[in-house]
Amino acid sequence: MAVASPATIQKAIEKGEPISEEPPLSVEAAINKLFDQRRQHALSLASKLLPCLISDTPILYLYDQIRLCMLFNLNGAAITFCGILIEYALKYATYRKENPGIATFDSSAWGAFEEITLVPAIGRARKAGLIDEQNESDLRDFAKELRNRYSHFNIQKITQGAVFEKVREKNFETGEEKIIELPASQNPTLQIIAKDRMDELSVMKVFEFSDRVVQHLFVMLSRNATI
DSSP, rough: OOOOOOHHHHHHHTTTTOOOOOOOOHHHHHHHHHHHHHHHHHHHHGGSOOOOOOOOOOHHHHHHHHHHHHHHOOOHHHHHHHHHHHHHHHHHHHHHHSSOOOOOOOHHHHHHTTTHEEEEEEHHHHHHTTSSSHHHHHHHHHIIIHHEEEEEEHHHHHTTTOOOEEEEETTTHHHTTEEEEEEOOOOGGHHHHHHHHHHHHHHHHHHHHHHHHHHHHHHHHHHHHHO
């Protein structure tokens, strides 16, 4: 893969560099190619995806969305959904803790929770006794370092420190070549390439963290229900 500006590519072509442009595929051919690639990826990943052990319908739905994104290699979307899952689980568990013994869903009481964002939800869950000091610290770090960056697409913060190693750089004016380290911070194109790889490497860990949060919250609810 090569990264260059259109002007640089044109200069390279004019100097006889072996650069060719693939003809565009038809819509049908492009979709067939996409699904063939996704199918192979999904088959290699499916057995590793976490099951949802919670029967609450919105929780099940969010797990399904995360798994579907991962199967289709949409890892950035899966990470974003993990943030949504954690926020919803915190709010729903706190709603249940603050409204014990109510058999039917109280839409008025729940409506107030829908006005709460993640960080206040973390504090409210701590106040309700659903998480301890370490849980709270971990969740606040998650909110600041990952969830907010992905929700707001802070691409520079997401890829800060990312470096492409052993990159072959060629000067098409002089023909000189050298091997360099290329920071992703140099331009948005490199940041997107870096993010895609970083998403792939981190998505399972983020999903596992989200799953642990959900399991912990519902274990705490079940303990409270038996007291």
